Amino acid sequence: MARYGMVINLDRCTGCRACMLACKVENNTPQGICWMYVFRLEEGEYPNVRIWFMPRPCMHCDNAPCVKVCPVGARYMREDGLVATDFERCIGCRYCEVACPYGVNQFNWKKPADNYYLDWHDKELLPVTGGAVPPYKNPDLIEASAREKRHISGGGQRIGVIEKCTFCVHKVEKRMKPACVANCPTQALCFGDLADPDSEVSRLLAQKPSYRLLEELGAEPKVYYLGKIPSTERARQIEEIPCLLKR
């Protein structure tokens, strides 16, 4: 059985945030919700300053705190290692949001149909979009996942539930790469089977030193970082995205 993970090469990330938007368009996440986040980081004092960028998807932890705390089993780990959210089971208690050390869970405070940036009910638009909200609504997301027949793809499903990065489960099941990985202009993101020694992710991890975020907490994240050096407490964000800070 595959065990999917990600390797992110920080020596190649230019912080462009295209992955954030690729995810958003593919997964139809509502306004104010971004599953992928790219930190723009700075450390030091003029003129001895270091700048680098760090994409942060869901870590799809092997020992996920969010799975442990979910009272209704909406959050679970699949056999292939993806940590999924059954949005029909989720009761919106937000325990996962509290438990996750990486802050990847996002809550739908608003009714998604009213939370997609603009008014898509413009009558001149309807003949073109057929009323789809948003107009780029992805039909791949309504299918139940192939294996366990749960609805675990896509964002903006309903008010009052949690959502997070799914590693584009709807694409992975078709043997395709997650949207962020496929789109990265500098090929900084790599996705694949950590259990396969010949996969690209395995080869990268074998060739170069890597680290994971907050390893000491024992969540066993499956997202590895190469390149640069791990940030310290002295690192600070620049160019934070305001709507995501307020959450």
Add this chain to the structure above:
Amino acid sequence: MKISRKTFIKSAAATVGALSASRILFRGMEIWTPQSTEAAPVLTEEWIPTTCWIGKQDCGMLARRINGRVVKFEGHPDHPRNLGTLCPKGMAQIMAVYDPNRVKAPLVRTNEKGVPGQWRQVSWDEALTLAGEKIGEVRARDKKLLVWQHGRDKAPALYREAFVSASGATMLCVGAQCSFAAQKAVSYTVGSTGALGADFRHTRYLLAWGWNITGGGGNWLCSITWPRQMLDARDRGMKVVAIDPRLRGSGAFADEWLPIRPGTDLALALALCHVLIEQGTIDRDYLKKYTNAPFLVKEDGHFLRVKDKEQVWDQGTGSAKPCDAEGTVPALEGEFTVGGTRVKPAFQLFKEHIARYTPETVADICGLSADAIRKLGRELGENAMIGSTVIMDGIELPYRPVAIMAYRTGQQELGFQAVRAMVMVMMLLGAVEAVGGQRLGPPGPWGVDENFWLLDEVKIKDPPSDIRLEGSKYFPIGSGNSSMVARVMLDPQKYGVNYIPEVLIIHMNNGALTFPDQNAVWESYKKFKFIVTIDPWLSKTADYFADVVLPAATIEKYEGPLSVSDQYTDATALRVPPMNPLFQSRGEIEIYLDLCEKAGFLFGQGGYLDAINKALALWESHSLDLNRKPTAREILDRWARSRGIEEGIAYFEKKGVKIHGTIPAKRFYGSAQTPPFEGLRHRLYGESLLRYREEMQSRGVEEIYWRDYTAFPVWRPLSMEASPPEYDLYLVTYKMMEFKESRSSHIPLLAELAPEQRLQINPKTARLRNIRDGDPVWIESHNAVTGETRRVEVKVAFTEGIRPDVVAMPHHYGEVARHPWASGQGPTPNALFFSGEGYVANTQDQSYHVKVRVYKSGMSHG
């Protein structure tokens, strides 16, 4: 009874305790309504290849269309520039296409200009008839009264070539706000059309000189392609030195940072020349053979000419010989007498000129350390590997793996000469168009720009021939700057211009925000009698100044042809509509066809169709019939067939991009030509610049115009330094990866990432002014020549990666269009810059430097 989730939870809430408990205990027994009880609909999926519209790179796209609805744009895997990926702007285009705030139908203004418009929706026929009448009428009287201003021209052959030539309009572009100062310096010096780029596959040492690597700042392919090529080069060990007042752009990939004071790049370049000459790391062979460095110069600064030919001193015979004589061994140094005239080789004069630009002197000017400058010169000399060669495609070529990436360094008061000085650093190293060395042209095969000769042979027009002052006694090397045009329109007598244009066509440009000085630009727009804009949005400019707005489509149109080389692979593409134009918008090609018809110059000889035949070089068998109006698709089909593509446009509708293959070394490197550089002598010594200076002086033009027309670049204190000392900070600007120009910050997917303008400031600088991170401040600029001030309010953002005497504000903002997401975003820095004398280069190109002061808002003064 079917219990939906909603009713279940409602009833659960009514009897909280017991029911909650039972839900947990009886987990498997909830009854859910499945999301849909119908069978999944049958979906037909299509992938339509097209070309991104939003940015500069014209990246290849595939539009994913399901049951006729486009749901996503993804990168085209075969397109050499983006290889299956998209930057955030391209990914956000899906929202721009569907945006209900686009202009849906043609609009006619019903109120006065200079305030937000009140609009009447009209039919296309009415709008085109009205605009066509105005254009036709003014053309009949005097074509000079018609002006065509473009911003983003996405089909140059059809717009800025064919339409401009057929209409006779005076064309204004945005080059003066962009790369023109740099391009002119490059074409004057070495004959290429471009700024400074790198042969990334072979470069080993790169100066990111004002190159905003991660912010989409740079010439040509700045969003995706250059960053990727740079990263691949770093994987092979390329070292990067960032020369920039601000670190954010290149800092993540820079091995060293030289935080240079704004506006002093010319001095640094000359100091590097000084170090290179001092340490002897110069390519004498290249200088002797391929530049005018050995040409003999008289005491009056002009070349010695015998029978109209420049001369060199032949060390073999101990005499002067024509510069193109065979078998000479030209001297680079020394002092000689030829027929009683004392002469020196230009290179001798250069050494004398450079002597005073020591690292110690220049360190003070630039705010850097002399050691850092020396080290840079030493590393350039070592890495250049002067004298070495490499075999490329079987040809032995010079190998000089050092390069500068730069273009924004042209956007300053000394821009033209600063870039000349930077090119001269590379000339001394022999790295111009060498393998791994300095690239200077657009991505694609090497070629000579006719400006190499045109800029050397300017016949000064006095009085100026038109409002652009091109080739005038004020700006002999100057190709039009809309900011200057505004000033000319407000005071034509001052510049000797005897007319004010009447009709303005604005093509995809937001000049009311893009062009400093905003006061002058806004006043000049009011002077136009009729303005028609072609734009998908009701831009700020259209809203405040247009008489007629013609809604253009975004990506949903046929457009092209587009050259889409990544510098190594040659390719061509078209923009193909993945859906029909939304609302009543139309592609520009079709708008122009109708507009020309209404204005009376579509058909016949000299009409728009005739001009298209020429601009697209259509084969006779595929030429447009001059008396029948075609569609845009038909025009591009004929173009494709005229390029030997048998399937015509159907090829692009299926495949999206035509790869022509790798550009061979013979066509790639200027040094690989036979003879090298096609025999051009690169201009170390700019004799004609001196000639222009003398003529400008004899025509009585003020010093502020002629002072930077010098044969060698000369450092002088900048005009802005004369501002009073309370204006103690420099304002610089930068681009952001999220946005493109002044036409994207309203797109919600992008605006969400960066919703508001910010002024980047060093924390120490801020604290000295009692300003905390995120505080709103006034930033006030000062014009040292006129004494005017401007100010805007903006919030600050702390960063340690910026010189303490510099503040930085990105472009892109300014409430760019009438759109719910645009309002409240904050100002454009163009509200602070000035134009005109002291704030443009000697080539008339815009400077983006000004002295400012910053103080907390709420206080009357700092």
